[in-house]
Amino acid sequence: MFDLALAGARRQRTMAADGLPTGRARAQYVRTLFDAIARRYDLMNWLMTLGRDAAWREIAVAAVISPETRTVLDVGAGTGDLSLAVAAAMPDGGRVVALDFAAEMLGVAHAKLQHRQSSHAVRVLPVQGDALALPLPADAFDALVTAFTVRNLADVDQAFAEFCRVLRPEGRLASLEITSPTLPVFRTLFRYYFRYIVPLVGAVVAGHGAAYRYLPASVHAFLSRRRLQHRFQAAGFARVTARPLALGTIALHTGTQVEYPQQQADLFTEMVPAHEWDNVVLSLPGAHLLQSAAWATAREQLGWTPHRLAFRRAGHLVGTALVLRRPLPLPGLGIGYIPKGPILADWNGQAVSDVARALAAWARDHRVLWLKLDPDVEANNTAVAHDLDTAGFRPSEEQVQLPATMLVDLGGSEDELLARMHRKWRYNVRLAQRRGVQVREGATADLTTFYSLYQETAARDQFVIRPLDYYRTLWEHLRRE
Structure with a gap:
């Protein structure tokens, strides 16, 4: 030590x-919710944003598409609107892979692509897959876009590592996500709207109030705009920017994939x-x-x-x-x-x-x-x-914690435990039993007795202890925990 x-x-x-599921349970929970609302997802987006979601997608597309862009991955493509916007902005010959793990959402996207049959719609390839383990080769894409997806992921860091893997060096990233606004009065109004109005509309229009109660809960539990920027940086993206849209209710993050060995990457500190x-x-x-x-x-x-x-x-x-x-x-x-x-x-x-x-x-x-x-x-x-x-x-010349820790194996029967002890320890244990010493769980009233014994032990073995009030505070708090 x-x-x-x-x-x-x-x-x-x-x-x-936050009260939300984690790990595999979260992934299954999110998949079930989005499958349930797939048919009314586009209508709800339009109602919740008053049609502004299309403008946000165009801003994200403009941030990553250039005349040299040939391949783009849309992670969490859902019903395909962002993929279509990307395809419309790409040069001739470009391809978009629209990836989502919710089959019903991809079904809506596939039907939309077949219905439109435009020159840019045929560039979009729907693929079912998991953002945490992309079924795609490394260095395969010039750009990656994602909209309103990352807060739903079970492991943001794993997903961002996958984003880096499939992007080519200097590949561009654009991420749209809902965030809590920072202006105090507007933040209060936004939270009321999100917490009460949106679930009500979701229950009436989409027939699934639970999905739209999850929406505000997931936003509240997710990273702030600044912390999400830091996580992109920690994943290995360079020149990461965080741009607020719609009075801070939407965040657009952009960045560039930088190729270097992991051990040479900078260490990033976050709160x-x-x-x-x-x-x-x-x-x-x-x-x-x-x-x-x-x-x-x-x-x-x-x-x-x-x-x-x-x-x-x-x-x-x-x-x-x-x-x-x-x-x-x-x-x-x-x-x-x-x-x-x-x-x-x-x-x-x-x-x-x-x-x-x-x-x-x-x-x-x-x-x-x-x-x-x-x-x-x-x-x-x-x-x-x-x-x-x-x-x-x-x-340091001063020890705060005890300088050594002894781990004792408590496995086995009582006789086996006694057999592993020093002879004098066994004698003292049995002597205590004969004299009526009992072992029970302590309570607040026992703190004074405990402290008296602790003082004697500290004086005998020469280690520092703290005042009784210190242990009383810890006892009262940690007991509740």
């Missing part, structure tokens, strides 16, 4: 954070919302209670501000860090602490030094004079110590 501190004072002078934090942390090996959302909230009660950071490279999660910041008496300055963190997907290689440098940069940006790390790794891991040292961290 390491306990390291960043001497930030010298560097300080140089500086100028993760509290309601997403545990899912992100649990996706990594070595997740710890002291890096959980519950611990962050408990520490807030004790005067710390939690900052939930995720580190990504080319769309892949490299690590996370729950950073606790506490203000100093000096205006704007603070100290930081990462208990049992950061957590990394791999403690070998470049990730350690890259994450350490990202944390040092974060500390400078947030006017943290002193940042203490406590990663849950072996104390004799000299490679990790070296990588942290290169980023400016030094071994």
